[in-house]
Amino acid sequence: MTFQPRELFPDRSARDLFGAEIRRHREKADMSLRRLSEVLNYSKSHLARIEAAESLPYDDLPAKLDACFGSDGMFARIYALAKNEPFPGKFRRAIELEKRAVAITQYSCATIPGLLQTREVAQESLRIGNRHAPNAEIEAMVKARIDRQARVNGPQPPRCWFILDEAALRRAAGGPGVMRRQMASLIKCGTQSHVTLQVLPFSAGQHVEAGGSLTLYTLSDAPVMAYEESNRFGTIVEDRDAVAALQENYDLLRAMALSPRDSETLIRATMEDETSWEPPRI
Template identity: 50%
Template sequence: MAWPERELHPGRSARDFYGAEIRWHRKNAGGMSLAALAQIVCFSKGHLSRIEAGESKVPEGLSEKLDVAFGTDGSFLRLYELASREDFPDKYKRFMELAEQAIGHEAYETTVPGLLQTADFASAVLQAGEPFAAEEEIDDWLTKRLRRQDRLSRQPSPCRYWFILDEGAIRRPVGGPAVMVVQLTRLLHASRLQHVTIQILPFSAGAHSEIGGSLTLLTLPDRAVVAYEEGSRSGHLFEETDEVLHRQALYDLLRAQALSPRDSEAMISAALEGTTDALPRRDARPVAEE
């Protein structure tokens, strides 16, 4: 059974328009499938599907191949000049723009926040989240994620950060013990910065309002607050006062359920010690065969 094609929104952004043009030309080329086009342009079907839906940045080299495949005489190459300027899909773009301006950033996360991730940890998370993505896509996402971390050390007035992390963020061995040792060390260093607070929401807290998702509150320079909720595959930005106040109240409950910053640091230290113990010992000797 064929899966229904995703709805496109060509008027939303240059990236979305580029993707809609791919579909339009496919349909007018005898109903060409994505799989057939993927073979022609030497890109994976999954990668092309995300580009067509406006979810992935248009990579270099694709436009020329599309112009040849559809006989469009350079129109995709011209569109690329606009679409390539958009680093993020439209649904994340405004949130990212507001995050750059924020003077206060509060977030509950089920994993280590992107702003605090090491390169190896971030790479492992991205690969797990999009297991069918092309290597160049992962590299592109990783570069952008690490670049955004400059906000943590922005001077002279850095943003005030408050992170509440599910205990699973420090227990789940993402990337293996060696990667986790470096990542947990990074968390400890971040927790000691004056403008960063980290709390752990322990498993013992039980069920809560954000289980299975994440919640971010951004305080803007004019003191207005916006909220952003995200699941594994979608997110929504809330700017209406009532909606934001509701989510601020939910975040306050999470803050009350979480361990204190001092106890959270102790839990991270204990997790680091346990993970370090799990590393292969360099001086370990193989057991002699009988």
């Protein structure tokens, strides 16, 4: 199968513009990614992610690119803009909606939502999802995720309603100590007056949102918008009929979930169970 490079949108994002210019200059010079990585003394896999706008470079790369292609500081100038975009393009619009929302309602199937993760869990989750990213890039993504939480925990926060699948509590991200601290953080978060936290137990059975996550953003100046996400893709939903159907799905999940008090009881029981998150004995 012929490799198809990721489509870039340089008119929408400085990250995409940076990657598009690498690709344009490289192809103009008739250089493969492998050859460019050898010239720059830079990881080929990391360079490929940068060209696809999935990663940010280290600070030294723009100068190396300008020297390689004789581009008179162009890469340095674009990088100055690109490094202000900590999230890849596929998530950026959802992050902007998150910043504007007066209410956020979210269901998460397999993982603790990013807005509720401790730093340790965020680091484990992002490392698993970005196996080839260098440590500095992982740390930048962790910081960006933790910085988002200021929106929920700061002054004048949005009204938040989280439904966590029981699988998100049971699936370890880090060792037992990391997960117990995460459970304690969930309990503390659930005591805030603007936050409602429910758990959808395994006993609830199958449901319409199994396997992914759903977020609804209530905006003060626009209709409700939805964001559906899988482990690889995220989609903004704006069509009113489609959003209404997703709102109905969320209402069904609310009805199927445990009450906030019973949810806290389940989280505490999970945290206090000595066998939780221990590797299976074979």
